[in-house]
Amino acid sequence: MTEAAPERESTGDDALVEVRNLRKYYDDGGGLLDRVLGREATSVKAVDGVSFDVREGETLGLVGESGCGKSTTGETLLRLREATDGTVAFDGENVFDLDDESMSSFRRRAQIVFQDPFSSLDPRMTVGAIVAEGMRIHGLPKSDPTVATAAELTVEDGVDRTVEVSVADDLDRVVEAEEGVARVPVSVRKREADEEGGYEATVDSHADLLDATVEEREADLHVEVTVTGSDGAIRKKRAGDLLERVGLSADQVDRYPHEYSGGQRQRVGIARALALDPEFIVLDEPVSALDVSVQAQVLNLLDDLQDDFGLTYLFIAHDLSVVRHICDRVAVMYLGKVAELGPTDQIFENPDHPYTEALLESVPRAEVGEQGRRVSTLAGDVPSPRNPPSGCRFRTRCPKVIPPEDVEIDQDAFREVMNLREEVEAGNLDPDEVRETEPAAYRKEAVPGIAGENAGVVDEALEAVADGDFETAAETLRDRFETVCETTPPDDAPDADGEVVACHLHD
Amino acid sequence: MSDEILKVRDLTTRFFTEEGQVNAVEHVDFDVRDGEVFGIVGESGSGKSVTALSLIDLVETPGRIVEGEVWYRDADLAEEHRDSHPDAVDGDYVDVRQLPEATRRWLRGPAFATIFQDPMSSLNPSITVGEQIAEAVEVQRRARANPRRTRSRTQGYGLGRLLVDSVLPSQGYVSDESQERAVELLERVGIPDPEQRADEYPHEFSGGMLQRAMVAQALAGEPDVLIADEPTTALDVTIQAQILNLLTELQEEEDMSVVLITHNLGVIARMCQRVGVMYAGEVVERGSLEDVFENPVHPYTEGLLGSIPDVEDPAPRLSPIEGNVPSLLDAEMGDECYFADRCPKAMESCLTDIEEHEAPAATDDTDHLVRCILADREYDESEALGSAAKQEVISDD
Numbered sequence: 001m002t003e004a005a006p007e008r009e010s011t012g013d014d015a016l017v018e019v020r021n022l023r024k025y026y027d028d029g030g031g032l033l034d035r036v037l038g039r040e041a042t043s044v045k046a047v048d049g050v051s052f053d054v055r056e057g058e059t060l061g062l063v064g065e066s067g068c069g070k071s072t073t074g075e076t077l078l079r080l081r082e083a084t085d086g087t088v089a090f091d092g093e094n095v096f097d098l099d100d101e102s103m104s105s106f107r108r109r110a111q112i113v114f115q116d117p118f119s120s121l122d123p124r125m126t127v128g129a130i131v132a133e134g135m136r137i138h139g140l141p142k143s144d145p146t147v148a149t150a151a152e153l154t155v156e157d158g159v160d161r162t163v164e165v166s167v168a169d170d171l172d173r174v175v176e177a178e179e180g181v182a183r184v185p186v187s188v189r190k191r192e193a194d195e196e197g198g199y200e201a202t203v204d205s206h207a208d209l210l211d212a213t214v215e216e217r218e219a220d221l222h223v224e225v226t227v228t229g230s231d232g233a234i235r236k237k238r239a240g241d242l243l244e245r246v247g248l249s250a251d252q253v254d255r256y257p258h259e260y261s262g263g264q265r266q267r268v269g270i271a272r273a274l275a276l277d278p279e280f281i282v283l284d285e286p287v288s289a290l291d292v293s294v295q296a297q298v299l300n301l302l303d304d305l306q307d308d309f310g311l312t313y314l315f316i317a318h319d320l321s322v323v324r325h326i327c328d329r330v331a332v333m334y335l336g337k338v339a340e341l342g343p344t345d346q347i348f349e350n351p352d353h354p355y356t357e358a359l360l361e362s363v364p365r366a367e368v369g370e371q372g373r374r375v376s377t378l379a380g381d382v383p384s385p386r387n388p389p390s391g392c393r394f395r396t397r398c399p400k401v402i403p404p405e406d407v408e409i410d411q412d413a414f415r416e417v418m419n420l421r422e423e424v425e426a427g428n429l430d431p432d433e434v435r436e437t438e439p440a441a442y443r444k445e446a447v448p449g450i451a452g453e454n455a456g457v458v459d460e461a462l463e464a465v466a467d468g469d470f471e472t473a474a475e476t477l478r479d480r481f482e483t484v485c486e487t488t489p490p491d492d493a494p495d496a497d498g499e500v501v502a503c504h505l506h507d
Numbered sequence: 508m509s510d511e512i513l514k515v516r517d518l519t520t521r522f523f524t525e526e527g528q529v530n531a532v533e534h535v536d537f538d539v540r541d542g543e544v545f546g547i548v549g550e551s552g553s554g555k556s557v558t559a560l561s562l563i564d565l566v567e568t569p570g571r572i573v574e575g576e577v578w579y580r581d582a583d584l585a586e587e588h589r590d591s592h593p594d595a596v597d598g599d600y601v602d603v604r605q606l607p608e609a610t611r612r613w614l615r616g617p618a619f620a621t622i623f624q625d626p627m628s629s630l631n632p633s634i635t636v637g638e639q640i641a642e643a644v645e646v647q648r649r650a651r652a653n654p655r656r657t658r659s660r661t662q663g664y665g666l667g668r669l670l671v672d673s674v675l676p677s678q679g680y681v682s683d684e685s686q687e688r689a690v691e692l693l694e695r696v697g698i699p700d701p702e703q704r705a706d707e708y709p710h711e712f713s714g715g716m717l718q719r720a721m722v723a724q725a726l727a728g729e730p731d732v733l734i735a736d737e738p739t740t741a742l743d744v745t746i747q748a749q750i751l752n753l754l755t756e757l758q759e760e761e762d763m764s765v766v767l768i769t770h771n772l773g774v775i776a777r778m779c780q781r782v783g784v785m786y787a788g789e790v791v792e793r794g795s796l797e798d799v800f801e802n803p804v805h806p807y808t809e810g811l812l813g814s815i816p817d818v819e820d821p822a823p824r825l826s827p828i829e830g831n832v833p834s835l836l837d838a839e840m841g842d843e844c845y846f847a848d849r850c851p852k853a854m855e856s857c858l859t860d861i862e863e864h865e866a867p868a869a870t871d872d873t874d875h876l877v878r879c880i881l882a883d884r885e886y887d888e889s890e891a892l893g894s895a896a897k898q899e900v901i902s903d904d
Contacts, residue, residue, distance in 0.1 A: 065743035065744070065745060065746075066743055261831050261832070263831060264831070291550035291551055291770065291832065292550065292770065292772070292811060292814045293550060293810060293811060293814045293827050293828040293832075294550075294827070294831065294832075295814065295827075296813075296814035296815070296816075296825040296826070296828075297827040297829070299816070299825055300824060300825055300827065303824070318743065318744070320744065320818050321773075321815060321816045321817060321818040322816055324816060324817075324818050325821045325825070326816075348818065348819075358745060359744060359745060360818070361748070362745045362747065362748035363744055363773065363818050364747075364748075364751070364771065364773030364774050364776060364777040365773050365776060365777075365817065365818060365819065366772035366773045366775070366776050366800070366812065366815055366817075367776055367800060367817075368776065368796055368797050368800050368801055370773065370776035370777045371776060371777065371778075371779075371780075371796055372755075372777070373777055374752065374755070375748045375751070375752060377745060377749045377752055378745045378748075378749075381713040381715055381716070381746070428700070
């Protein structure tokens with residue numbers, strides 16, 4: 001594919017959420033004992049300077065291996081955790097310094113669905129109460145003074161007088177307003193076979209929450225529609241409607257979470273997130289705990305809801321095929337930073353960052369051609385976020401580290417030299433072993449691919465190791481092999497198109 | 508000599524719980540050939556893991572293997588038991604389930620070894636990784652030296668042993684030889700600095716490294732069949748790729764057969780030559796990877812394949828299987844095909860005719876077996892029932 005890959009969906013370019021330089025450190029080792037012993041507090045840099053936009057109406061995917069800071073990013077930008085540094089602007093306002101009232105409004109407009117449907121629902125609450133809880137906390141249903149109320153009148157045969165209707169101002173608590181008007185259908189008819197004669201009026205929808213009374217005036221009839229349902233009843237009705245919307249049955253509002261399977265619970269979690277009419281939902285691994293057949297149902301549901309309610313999603317996941325399916329743009333995270341960000345098709349078809357390439361390469365595809373495919377895997381594990389590598393964080397595993405310009409060395413050999421350097425710098429080599437095997441022989445074993453001047457430098461360093469002088473050894477190697485990947489962090493600020501490729505190869 | 512190392516016939520395992528009888532595994536048949544990777548795929552609750560546990564006889568109460576045979580090819584063992592257990596021997600094969608308990612236990616290691624999904628909970632957190640592997644090596648070494656009296660450290664650990672151990676703590680169970688072998692095994696599975704890592708505890712290992720250590724432990728007995736139960740489910744994709752590469756490499760070099768159990772169809776596609784698809788305790792479709800992935804007959808297999816988004820070619824909309832995984836409580840299971848209520852192609856006879864789906868039927872290719880009415884007939888759309896019609900047929904019954 002070329003770079004001109006078509007956009008999946010046209011998304012507005014307006015950013016709903018702007019994350020800039022977000023950091024979240026967890027302090028560790030700062031306890032009393034540590035202070036007495038004079039230990040320095042080290043912090044886990046879970047999220048370490050992340051910037052991206054979530055545009056209105058789009059789904060932005062956030063992928064990466066476990067421990068790379070995806071979920072922390074999601075929770076911090078919703079201010080469920082206090083950020084260490086950085087800003088998050090939601091609809092233009094900085095989330096971290098909102099006053100109480102604006103904060104409450106932000107809480108309504110931004111919601112989250114958690115990964116584990118078993119621990120995210122209170123087992124002692126009915127699902128109706130779970131879905132309605134947010135409405136209760138925010139004092140909903142509330143009447144909106146800007147919404148007008150009106151009735152659609154049906155007059156049946158036998159009524160020969162003019163009918164007037166007045167509708168309670170707070171009708172919009174029960175009836176969804178359309179274009180600023182909450183409208184309810186009302187029928188007026190003559191009572192049958194009734195001695196007193198007279199008329200009756202009924203509300204055709206929401207009959208359990210609304211009531212209509214008829215008053216006979218001189219020449220005409222006056223019908224009055226009032227809201228009779230209590231707030232609790234209105235919320236319960238709405239909870240039922242929401243459950244129906246997410247594919248459960250409305251008459252299940254009185255059931256408890258344990259009566260549901262994982263997929264159904266996740267639907268309850270989604271209904272809860274929808275209850276306050278949010279604009280933005282953080283979906284934190286919403287389908288990871290589900291079986292594939294159920295996962296597909298939930299993904300389809302999320303798709304439909306986005307269309308119906310015009311939602312913006314931040315979709316956190318580690319499953320790349322799910323991300324490809326649902327996201328418009330994707331941010332790939334590695335060790336607390338964004339490695340690459342771009343439109344989904346571009347990321348999946350033309351990845352620019354070696355880490356993205358490696359991730360995609362690793363995914364097993366469910367097709368016959370996959371059989372026996374040998375994958376060139378990344379070596380080792382993600383380094384500790386307590387003490388992340390200098391420069392580019394991926395450099396310790398990267399298969400494409402850039403050698404210094406004046407050193408001629410092939411890629412594999414350079415990778416081996418880098419691995420050796422790390423061992424030397426960490427003091428992991430055994431001086432006795434190096435001495436016994438002879439530095440040159442040890443070098444042939446550890447770094448077989450080099451010769452000439454490079455080999456000489458490595459031998460010299462290994463001789464220093466044999467003498468137990470790791471510092472000199474590390475310095476000798478550093479002088480010769482220091483790469484731009486370890487000295488300079490790559491640029492990970494989004495460009496004009498909001499895209500990121502945090503790699504020196506891309507410059 | 509036939510080329511099947513393992514022939515599983517009619518394996519049925521049930522759990523007798525307070526809520527009632529749970530039919531976890533029902534009449535499961537499959538073969539594992541020499542040097543192949545046989546995959547078992549299914550959703551949670553489909554009986555995959557219980558099948559694995561049943562193979563090595565590790566089902567715990569209230570579960571019990573109620574019937575079935577597990578034929579394992581071992582000429583020596585067959586010869587040895589030909590007279591004492593004539594029913595348990597058939598040519599070069601022995602039925603593991605009919606052998607005496609001690610022999611069965613002896614087989615765990617040289618015949619079967621297992622790796623489980625969660626390496627963190629499979630290893631003892633208070634013993635070093637090296638020692639745990641060395642212990643497995645030691646058990647195997649002693650078992651080989653004296654096949655009849657195999658004892659692991661915990662078994663038969665009575666008051667006497669406790670006293671001896673507390674007075675003479677140097678009387679270790681594990682010999683130095685086994686320790687060395689453990690380090691070799693750690694190196695074999697690609698753990699850097701194996702000598703140093705052997706002295707570390709499980710919490711000092713990352714998830715991928717722990718799974719490697721589990722593989723090393725499984726290799727201790729040089730097994731013929733390695734049973735890997737969701738070996739990569741808890742791991743990230745890059746680490747998963749490492750472990751899958753390791754398994755492939757070991758399987759080729761050690762000439763093992765592998766039974767790979769997973770819910771991930773991609774892992775199955777990468778690793779397996781033949782596949783069994785499980786649903787509600789039954790193997791509903793079984794055949795070569797091509798048969799199952801390219802020409803699936805059972806609507807469940809089709810549904811499963813339609814449910815996963817493709818990373819290379821995303822479809823605009825997924826076609827999931829409606830409904831949820833059924834209950835396996837005996838009382839709640841009808842006589843009809845268990846998939847019928849979710850099946851988009853279910854016909855009247857699926858709900859009424861028990862015989863039709865009882866036995867797996869071969870399609871034109873004899874090695875491709877399907878437990879479905881559609882195995883030997885064409886699907887006709889006009890016969891399919893809607894969900895309302897299904898309810899009607901069921902309530903009529």
